[in-house]
Amino acid sequence: MPNMSPKKVPMPEQDPNVRNKNFLEVALGYTEEMAKEEAQRCLQCKHRPCVEGCPVNVQIPDFIKLVAEGRFEEAYEKITETNSLPAICGRVCPQETQCEKLCVRGKKGEPVGIGRLERFAADWYMANAKPKEVKIEKLNKKVAVIGSGPAGITCAGDLAKMGYDVTIFEAFHTPGGVLMYGIPEFRLPKELVQKEIDLVKRLGVEIKTNMVIGKVFTLDELFNEGYKAIFIASGAGLPSFLGIEGENLNGVYSANEFLTRINLMKAYKFPDNDTPVKVGKTVAVVGGGNVAMDAARSAKRLGADNVYVIYRRSEEEMPARLEEIHHAKEEGIIFKLLTNPVRIIGTEDGWVKGMECIEMELGEPDASGRKKPVPKPNSEHVIDVDTVIIAIGQTPNPLITSTTPGLTTQKWGGIIVNEETLATSKPGVFAGGDAVTGAATVILAMGAGKKAAKAIDQYIQSKN
């Protein structure tokens, strides 16, 4: 009999007032009993709407049935037929707008905790199972993947399974892309990302770190090295600034810099780790997406007394996940909504001491479909802050496109591709993930990686 409770089995979490002082994971995960109990809430419907909601079409009812039966290793294997990074997706996917949004149980009560169950199966496997030997018949054909974020890792894993010799070129010293430098430890433990990447490496994928493509190799040079096709998955790592006065004062960070120092360089362990990070008593984070939430919650953990999230629209329009907004509030982050910075004010020796803001009201919907924020006359006011973190978005880095003749891009830098095949304007070069779409989600990047792997296989086959 299914478990007809209208609510998800709750997941244990660290207490807000404890966790806002450490970088350990907030959500602690299900026990075996909890997972089985939650799995029994799945009705095993025939038409499986949840699967359609998943960008990589994980066979959700099948793996959940295996969890319910306590066959956890098989559940993991069922997931990884289509998803190579389940421990990550279970944690950071916006399930509420994907698989869980379409769950039948969500019509009366809460949907099945699909993300939580996926996470459970992956964690269980990593803790208890022994990875199986993989036998792959080699094609002796080389493919290059640029970037080791979710899109690159997924594409590389799929191509390796098909028998290709895949090399990933990564600019940083550690693979993982945004999973390593962007999303904080307290949402996504780095050790776990490493383990998940190691499982992909077992398929024979080679990862070369410290390789800035566009500098050390151009794309044409990669073709000359014998690569039959190239997948660009270099992400959207170029931070946008506000373009207001005072943005170069000491104490103003892009969210990318702030989070890279903390996550990749482990500045929260300074001076045991050498990279410093500076956070004052009062921090303003400008923006309303997941990156803004991550920056705000990190600043709190580094000891700031007050952390403000400054967002020019209202909470309803915030692009951040509901769960992250909720967690941020629980941890004491203060939201200043319908507020927009006008200038940053400095001390005589050039450190941030305040931010002048203006109140906003919502007008007619704009091109994005969201109500356009309009400044309220004479509502300027100064808030006292000593650190400002700018989290208003990123665009693709031009290092590759600017050194690759024949690769066309959008005005804002996104690489233009054929939507079906992800082929770029340059033959043999494919692109996907944030490098094409601008900053989006981990799972969409993975979906693009899967699509590209199929298209690359077809392209190389067709050349024979």
Add this chain to the structure above:
Amino acid sequence: MFRIVRKQILNPSVKLMEVEAPLIAKKAEPGQFIILRVNNEGERIPLTIADYDREKGTVTIIFQIVGKTTEILGNLEEGDTILDFVGPLGVPSHLEGVKKAAVIGGGLGTAIAFPQAKKLHSLGTEVDAIAGFRNKDLIILEEELKSVSNRVFITTDDGSNGNKGFVTDVLKKLLEEGNKYDLVIAIGPLVMMKAVSNLTKQYNIKTIVSMNPIMIDGTGMCGGCRVTVGGKIKFACVDGPDFDGHEVDFDEAMRRQLMYKKEEQVSLDAHKCRLRGVDNA
């Protein structure tokens, strides 16, 4: 892992290392830099490529011991390895079509000016090299500069090499004597590059400076290295490090360089305590 094949002590605090990095050596051009990380707990620091040997597959770096990371790096020996070494980064200097140039190095900046002088020399440019140091014990690369320049002027702040003064004093004298330069390259402490730029502005001579802001990734993804040039925000790691000295906001750059002064000291102190076996926890 990147092996150190040669180490040379240039003066009490400045060391040279030739590092095996064939892919970088193949592509490196004057004006570009690398980012390195010594060990797992290490930070990423930028260092200019002081020389390269495409055939041997090596890249030469020259650095001054100023804090924890450079101290650890300086203690490595030939045969030891550096964990991470990325490059070549930044935009190569534009040195073509110059008839006569003054290449100016201040202190360690001389190591960064050297490849520029060398390249100019190879392109047939007449090069006057000016290098300034605090005292005669700190002089580096004098012979190397002589090999690639028409004239070399070495000054010391305290006059201990018999030629007292700043690099700007030498440049001013050369200009007053009627030397015509179509390019001045100034590389060294910000205060020195600012002084040179102020001087050459009066003579309306194109002046290139090499900025050295704080960097983390060195690939344009964080903006930690941003500088204001001609009123616009530029990222030194991808748009530079070379910029028009007459357009750079030096005062802002000097201020931004001090952002982590306190932390740098904390890091160095903690390191020294550990070396002495003192529990610093």
